[in-house]
Amino acid sequence: MxxxxxxxxxxxxxxxxxxxKKSNASIHIYHNDPFREVGNAYLLSGGSEGLMATPFSSSNHISYIRFENITFWRSKDVADQHSDMEHSSGLVQAIIFEAADRNNIGGSAYGGQRAICCTPDLAKMEGCKQGEVLRRPSATDINWPVVLDVQFSGNSLFTKMDYREVPITKTGMYNLFFVACDPKLKELVMSGKTMWKNPDGYLxxxxxxxxxxxxxxxxxxxxxxxxxxxxxxxxxxxxxxxxxxxxxxxxxxxxxxxxxxxxxxxxxxxxxxxxxxxxxxxxxxxxxxxxxxxxxxxxxxxxxxxxxxxxxxxxxxxxxxxxxxxxxxxxxxxxxxxxxxxxxxxxxxxxxxxxxxxxxxxxxxxxxxxxxxxxxxxxxxxxxxxxxxxxxxxxxxxxxxxxxxxxxxxxxxxxxxxxxxxxxxxxxxxxxxxxxxxxxxxxxxxxxxxxxxxxxxxxxxxxGEESDEEAHSLTSRKGEGDISLVKQEKNVGTNDDFEQEDDEEEDKRE
The missing domain is CATH 1.20.1070 (Rhopdopsin 7-helix transmembrane proteins)
Incomplete structure (x- = not known):
């Protein structure tokens, strides 16, 4: 109760x-989800879940984030601006990071507004590549945060991400974002799914x-x-x-x-x-x-x-x-x-x-x-x-x-x-x-x-309780004559009126 x-x-x-409470599921499905502008980047949240590290002694109980059938679509106007011979005509990046490493994504130049994508000033200060996400290695693992690149080629309207499976070696709260730094990709949409698995299952x-x-x-x-x-x-x-x-x-x-x-x-x-x-x-x-x-x-x-x-x-x-x-x-x-x-x-x-x-x-x-x-x-x-x-x-x-x-x-x-x-x-x-x-x-x-x-x-x-006990004793005794019955009937009649009046008054108050 x-x-x-x-x-x-x-x-x-x-x-x-x-x-x-959140209603997250371990299989995140995207149906032509649009990117939204955040600062100097366009991004789409792919999910956030707590994942346990894969046990060292286990080969079957593996914890991972898997990318399946991830497809990015851009507008035809943007695609037509490129030649079909171009090798790279647009970059989208998938970033996976643990909550403790959130400050290793992006940065600010000279105390200004924090940016996700590398700017000319940040390129001079941090040595990052302009037009890509600014990433600093984690203090505990230089391979994290993980950044996966997906390129558009030529004048194609879409590009697919290769099947990827990122193993989880550290217990933590993991976040996934898809980011595009190119302003031309502001109308980008995505479909596909990601699977987040713990060692004991998808929960x-x-x-x-x-x-x-x-x-x-x-x-x-x-x-x-x-x-x-x-x-x-x-x-x-x-x-x-x-x-x-x-x-x-x-x-x-x-x-x-x-x-x-x-x-x-x-x-x-x-x-x-x-x-x-x-x-x-x-x-x-x-x-x-x-x-x-x-x-x-x-x-x-x-x-x-x-x-x-x-x-x-x-x-x-x-x-x-x-x-x-x-x-x-x-x-x-x-x-x-x-x-x-x-x-x-x-x-x-x-x-x-x-x-x-x-x-x-x-x-x-x-x-x-x-x-x-x-x-x-x-x-x-x-x-x-x-x-x-x-x-x-x-x-x-x-x-x-x-x-x-x-x-x-x-x-x-x-x-x-x-x-x-x-x-x-x-x-x-x-x-x-x-x-x-x-x-x-x-x-x-x-x-x-x-x-x-x-x-x-x-x-x-x-x-009251005393009258209950008295009535019980009177009804349980036999051979006492009609006096007991008369006495009991009087008590019942008196109390019926009392109960009825009391209930009526309470109903009125309610």
Whole structure:
């Protein structure tokens, strides 16, 4: 049950749209992608991923970046300016560098603006060749950064890059850029694909630990399911409606963790994320998040404890649930399905705002309803139910504190790592929310575990816990005559009026 944690995270996203995770895939496909002007160069980003070094003792587990069917196209006007006999009529360069060596690409002359391509002044100072990318050798390996040249010949409209495979010998965050320094190539477009492989598969380095994480989360849900369903079957006759809802959340959580694991396994084996498979995974996740939030909202309203139904609020709860599901589904599909390119900042903000506003509204509704439920239980002197709800409130408070602390850490993590150099620990950001959600679900399962006394915590027509016990003793005794029955009927009648008036007043307030 990740409701409260993710609610707080979404409120944070209202202030800073940095929380959307990347949706990189290990096979980067380019469909006539255009180059864009940056400084004195025209470039196209080919991808950025964390790659592990190839083990020295292994010949099969090789880490590399492979170029396949890379084709560059220039305009016909530019091609016609050259003779068909020219050997070199345009240069495009592919640059691969590790994030730590980013300052070894480009430079500035006399403290001026930093340039990617070598200028006349930089040629005098650095000894670089004008019209090519300025590259300085890495301090750890003189062969890095890697620069691969591709030449246009004659007046041809296109040129193809030879099949290349660049082995990765050092663990790091690697970046690939295609650069053209010739102003005539400003309308350049590119097609083809690059394959980024780690020693254990195609799964990006920052995502690889999540495959093992989802194995452990699946096992945790299996253990919780066994414990819960054992009690669920054992005390079937005493099960509450609320416990049916908890069962659904456990089942959805287990199903989601298993689906994520197999989706990552497929991603690792093939290097791509099939649209159908990934859509199923995010849909199950959206359903689970929606049901979790509605469950916490219903518990906070006292459903099944201080009121038998949600009454007139049922339609409102269902409406907010459907709306939240649609917003969450749209956000997750855009983030995970299909594309391998990061969406722009404006698009991120546009997609996250509906989800964040709904989360903010839900958290306000949850705490308002919880406060009213606690007041009702205190007024009715239901000490057993009040104790359950106080423990539930404490669990939510701990979740709030943990969420706020983690959001602060996430802000610090992202602010101090703009180039993703700490990518090997980035998976923890995602994993924390699943762990916190599972922990809160365990607390709720503990508080509302099926037992012989489950009905004691259900909606009752008695004034308080003391009256419940008195009614139980009266009905269990035989041969006491009609006086006991009359006394019990009076109590029931009196309390029915009290419950009905109280529920009507609460519905009006809602």
């Amino acid at each position: 990740d409701s409260l944690a993710l609610l707080l995270l979404s409120i944070f996203l209202l202030l800073s749209p940095i929380g959307i 990006p380095g920052r995502m690889a630990p999540l495959k093992k994480f989802y194995v452990f989360m699946s096992l945790a849900y299996v253990i919780l399911s066994i414990i819960w369903f054992t009690q669920y079957v054992r005390f079937w006759k005493d099960i509450l409606q609320l416990q049916h809802c908890i069962t659904a959340v456990i089942a959805l959580g287990l199903f989601e963790m298993i689906l994520w694991y197999f989706e990552y396994v497929n991603f690792n084996d093939t290097g791509i994320r099939p649209v159908v498979v990934t859509t199923w995974v995010v849909t199950v996740g959206a359903v689970r998040k929606t049901v979790s939030r509605l469950l916490i909202l219903s518990v906070s309203m006292g459903y099944g404890v201080v009121r038998p139904t949600l009454g007139g609020l049922t339609s409102k709860v269902l409406l907010i649930g459907i709306t939240y599901f649609l917003a969450s589904e749209l956000l997750d599909i855009t983030e995970y399905v299909g594309t391998i390119n990061d969406i722009s900042g404006r698009a991120r903000l546009f997609l996250v705002l509906p989800d964040a506003f709904l989360d903010a509204f839900l958290i306000l509704w949850i705490f308002t309803s919880l406060s009213r439920t606690l007041e009702q239980l205190q007024a009715k002197r239901s000490s057993a139910k009040l104790d359950i709800y106080r423990k539930f409130s404490n669990a939510l408070a701990v979740t709030v504190i943990a969420s706020v602390a983690w959001i602060g850490y996430e802000v610090y993590f992202k602010a101090t790592d703009p180039f993703n150099e700490r990518w090997q620990s980035a998976w923890i950001i995602t994993a924390f929310w699943d762990i916190l959600a599972f922990a809160l679900l365990c607390v709720i399962c503990y508080l509302w575990a099926p037992s012989q006394s489950s009905q004691r915590y259900a909606y009752s027509e008695e004034v």
